[in-house]
Amino acid sequence: MKKEDDVQLIYNILSGDEAAFSVLVQKYQKNVHALVWRKIGDFHHAEEITQDIFLQVHKKLPTLKDPRQFTGWLYVIANRFCIDWMRKKKFVVQSIEDTPTAEIEKSAYACYVSDQRQAEASERRRETIKKLLAQLPESERTVVTLYYLGEMKVKEISKFLGVSVSTLNTRLHRARERLQGKASLVQEVLGGASETFLTSTTGENSEKHQRNIELCTQNLLTIGEAIQTYQKEHEDFPERLSDLHPKYLPDASVFICPADDEDGKAGFLPNIDLVAIGKIIGRIGFLRDIEPRMPVSYGYELAPEYREKKSEQRLVFGDVIPLVRCWHHVNGDSEVLNLSFSSQIYRSSKIWEHTPEDMYGSHEAALTAIEEILARPLDDKRYPDGKRFFDLYPQLVRLYTLLGNEESADALIERLKSGMIQDRQGYQTLFDIFKTVDRYEDLLAFFQVAEQQYPDDKFIFYKLADIHRQLGNTEHAEVYERKSNPRYELVGKPVPDFSVIDLDGNPISLREYRGEIVLLHFWMVWRDFGTAETSDIKKVYDTYKDAGFDIIGVCLDSEAAIMSSLRNYIKINGIQWRQISDAAAYSLLQQYEVAGTPEMWLIDREGKLITHKAKAENLEMLVAEAVKAQSPD
Structure with missing residues (x-):
């Protein structure tokens, strides 16, 4: 049927x-x-x-x-x-x-x-x-x-x-x-x-939660006052929040959020590039503990590793952007508590750039601010030059739509479309704009034309799969997902063997795992920091390792600073399965055409691929089914 x-x-x-x-x-x-x-x-x-x-x-x-x-x-x-x-x-x-x-x-x-x-x-x-x-x-x-x-x-x-x-x-x-x-x-x-619902709060609406918010707000304001005092004396911001103690902030308890169950971990992944993350991990061996001197719950936006980027953002957006952030009240994608450069406290989504109305106070104020930013002369040093600020245009379209100004949204979209180069970057840009306002029907029509222009382009197929999925067209989404990813053809077939040297210098091949259910886990150290993925995978490993289940880790990091912390990370997290890294890992990346991380391939006892799309959250179910279906007894 x-x-x-x-x-x-x-x-x-x-x-x-x-x-x-x-x-x-x-x-x-x-x-x-x-x-x-x-x-x-x-x-x-x-x-x-x-x-x-x-x-x-x-x-x-x-x-x-x-x-x-x-x-x-x-x-x-x-x-x-x-x-x-x-x-x-x-x-x-x-x-x-x-x-x-x-x-x-x-x-x-x-x-x-x-x-x-x-x-x-x-x-x-x-x-x-x-x-x-x-x-x-x-x-x-x-x-x-x-x-x-x-x-x-x-x-x-x-x-x-x-x-x-x-x-x-x-x-x-x-x-x-x-x-x-x-x-x-x-x-x-x-x-x-x-x-x-009406206060736009997705976190726990309990007395304890509200009390924690109030105490955390006082902590942030106190930290802000200490930063101002430091700035006046040094004519610059502190390098770390811990630099404020004890001279400018004697009470060390102010650095700990009352909702921080770990007593001093900022608990966030900063919106910065791989090189910056590599510097952090290379210095301390662990991403979340970015304060080397003392426990601090709060994330500091002007840490040296990403001060340059945040300074550029401040130049464009002004002092309304976050200076210090608390992630310990997060539920879903909201409830980050922010202290701005102007000493204002507000709540926002995790990525404040995607919801500027949080920091400007309303959709109307955010719209006015972004219009003003984009209207600046090109020679104004505050003009948002560069690709990293192009996200302002999707946000402008989103705000026009939210405020019922469809005419301005359509006009901006048409202007951007008319000046767009019809290549991958151009299609990606328009995809981001339409997706921002949930206009998937328009996206579908646009990418159907793109498919005719590029009939064999896997990137176009991938985007069409996403569009159909958002529209609820599951069957069409699966068709295009298969077109975009030739690895689907491997499902149910033997996975090609490899023979390389593992992290400890020993030979390793897929063939030697024949008779076991094996997870081929493609991952990167810097992306795993601050997530629960390793913990989830480890639980599955501990549960089923005696039932014929094993894991091969393929670490795809290339930054020397990150690679130097790999062994330390394995030790800290008690990872017992073997790891492939460096050049050997990249040979597997090319052999299996892995597009990104994390990616998990589950392989049965006969060496046949069960799925190349396992996730940490459904891994236990998949492994349990495989063990049950292929019990050697």
Whole structure:
């Protein structure tokens, strides 16, 4: 049967086509099982619950009024089954044989009355929800439903819908903006979550969280005062925040955020280039501990490794940009607390350049500021010259669109299109602009023309796959993803062997791992710092190493400073599997046409490729399935 999109599949199912339901199950079964497994923590019970979920889907599908909302509806059903399972596991239910008949009848009637009331309340709530969600575009409506009503985290929604975290946070932000004037309706629907929704806060809205924010704000202001005193005396900013202690800031506890569970780690990956990161790691051997003298929770934007870039940004944007940042209140892509050069405190997304309204105070103020920046004379030293500031144009388009000025957005897009060179860089630029405002239909039309112009270009195929994925055209996305990536042809086939020297100077080949399930992990040290990926992979290794599972690490860093810290990183993290590095690693990069890192290839006991797209978050499920399917017994 030809694959079709969800809407058509659902119409076919409702018309009596059982084969269409099988296609729908195959399409979502793995995602639902992974979701259930994450929630209940039991792989085999998750399989049973997944079957029950799809039985319920088959039974209740005629009640789904809008087939376009199928993914959100499916998640809500899955979530309810997980809650029911955990309740049954937690509570011991009284045996009905031990309950008097009169008590049963009384209880049954009470349940009936309660169910009737709940049904009436649910119906009223459904009607209110319909009114609320009707105010939102479809893309925002789905995310709001999953996030606030399905109680799903942004990362879970990202995995479930196949949409990036940054895109989801943008949609949540837009939804809040649209509903700011409808506070009473939001309160009726979301109840206690309404305050969080209307204040654009995706973090934990608890008393402790708010207290931590207040204390952290005071810390930042105190640090700001100390920096000003230092600056007046030295006519320059300190090299490190720790330079303020003890003369300018005697109390060392001010450097520790109350929400910092590790008592002095900045916990962030600065938006800087590889050379700068290499300098950091080469100096201290670990990216997150960038303060060599003492524990400091806060990230300092003018550290020597990236002072030049931040100084350029300050010249363009002014003193409104962050000087000191706290990442310990982060949830999703928001809630970074910033101290600006002008000593103002504000919250922002992780990448403040992508949400300038956070630092300017409103979308209108951000729009005015960016228009003014781009209107400066070319000979003005504050003019944003260079490719690194080209992101201002997508932001300008995004702000025009958010504020309802579609005419100006279209005019800017047309102006940029007319001056665009039709090469990869030009297409990438327009892709970024259209993606910023979620105009994927326009992107599709544009890249269909590009496909005719460059019929064999894998870059065009890759972008078309992304566009179709964002539009929900899963089947088309898979077609173009396969066109863009010839490695798909290896799935189910033997992976070509290699023979190189590992990090310890010993010969290593893929053939010697025959009979084991092996993960070929292409990675880079600097990208792994500050992430949980190594920890997740290590847990899978420890769980399945005695069941015939092993890992080969292929470290693709070339910077000498980074490579010198590789052994130290392996030691600190207790990595037991073998590593390939330097020239040997790059020979594998070319042999297997690896496009980027991290990339994980899972290979079965016969040396055949299971997948080249394993992720840390789904690795345990994939390995468990492989071990179960290929048990040597």
